[in-house]
Amino acid sequence: xxxxxxxxxxxxxxxxxxxxxxxxxxxxxxxxxxxxxxxxxxxxxxxxxxxxxxxxxxxxxxxxxxxxxxxxxxxxxxxxxxxxxxxxxxxxxxxxxxxxxxxxxxxxxxxxxxxx
Amino acid sequence: xxxxxxxxxxxxxxxxxxxxxxxxxxxxxxxxxxxxxxxxxxxxxxxxxxxxxxxxxxxxxxxxxxxxxxxxxxxxxxxxxxxxxxxxxxxxxxxxxxxxxxxxxxxxxx
Numbered sequence: 001x002x003x004x005x006x007x008x009x010x011x012x013x014x015x016x017x018x019x020x021x022x023x024x025x026x027x028x029x030x031x032x033x034x035x036x037x038x039x040x041x042x043x044x045x046x047x048x049x050x051x052x053x054x055x056x057x058x059x060x061x062x063x064x065x066x067x068x069x070x071x072x073x074x075x076x077x078x079x080x081x082x083x084x085x086x087x088x089x090x091x092x093x094x095x096x097x098x099x100x101x102x103x104x105x106x107x108x109x110x111x112x113x114x115x116x
Numbered sequence: 117x118x119x120x121x122x123x124x125x126x127x128x129x130x131x132x133x134x135x136x137x138x139x140x141x142x143x144x145x146x147x148x149x150x151x152x153x154x155x156x157x158x159x160x161x162x163x164x165x166x167x168x169x170x171x172x173x174x175x176x177x178x179x180x181x182x183x184x185x186x187x188x189x190x191x192x193x194x195x196x197x198x199x200x201x202x203x204x205x206x207x208x209x210x211x212x213x214x215x216x217x218x219x220x221x222x223x224x225x226x
Contacts, residue, residue, distance in 0.1 A: 004159070040125075040218065040219075041218050041219070042206050042208070042216030042217050042218050042219050043160070043206075043214075043216050044216070045213050045214065048213065056212070056213060091159055091160070093159075093160075101148050101210045101211060101212065102148050102165070102167040102210070104162050104165065105160075105162075105214065106162075107152075107159030107160040107161070108159050109157065109158055109159045110158075110159055
């Protein structure tokens with residue numbers, strides 16, 4: 001089966017510009033996650049969707065970050081305006097069930113964002 | 117809040133030697149624990165997970181981990197390292213969401 005797809009793979013922007021990332025989860029997976037992975041650290045959950053509803057966005061900087069999951073399938077994550085500290089790899093993951101604690105998450109290859 | 121600590125940000129072993137990557141967790145409830153591997157420029161891939169069944173968990177690529185409640189540990193081992201094992205390894209604990217450690221970069225020397 002096809003894995004989690006993300007685009008673009010790399011993006012370089014200047015601070016205060018906006019950027020958007022796209023994710024297509026594994027077909028049939030109900031739960032979708034966006035993570036931020038700063039160099040030298042583990043991934044940090046930004047937002048979790050179950051179908052097209054938000055389950056957890058407690059760590060999403062809502063003044064500049066936004067995310068949506070259209071029709072419970074694809075998702076986009078947007079940053080506007082970007083800051084230097086947003087430079088990171090943005091990972092999308094999906095899981096088949098309703099985001100239960102033992103569920104395996106399947107990760108995409110990530111988008112590496114560099115903010116100059 | 118749940119957390120994990122991975123001891124050693126870098127581990128270097130010779131090909132054929134034992135691999136031991138350490139992970140200690142902090143949890144107020146019985147935890148669910150995971151090990152993920154990340155190869156360069158790729159996403160994370162699940163190696164194995166502990167979900168309160170057997171304490172010794174076998175994963176892919178010859179890796180295994182043992183859950184030790186008394187030591188609050190979930191160390192990852194592999195008897196004989198291969199060059200292809202060079203990657204970054206992340207331990208994670210799950211309650212309502214996955215919380216990752218900072219990762220351990222494994223280097224395998226020929």
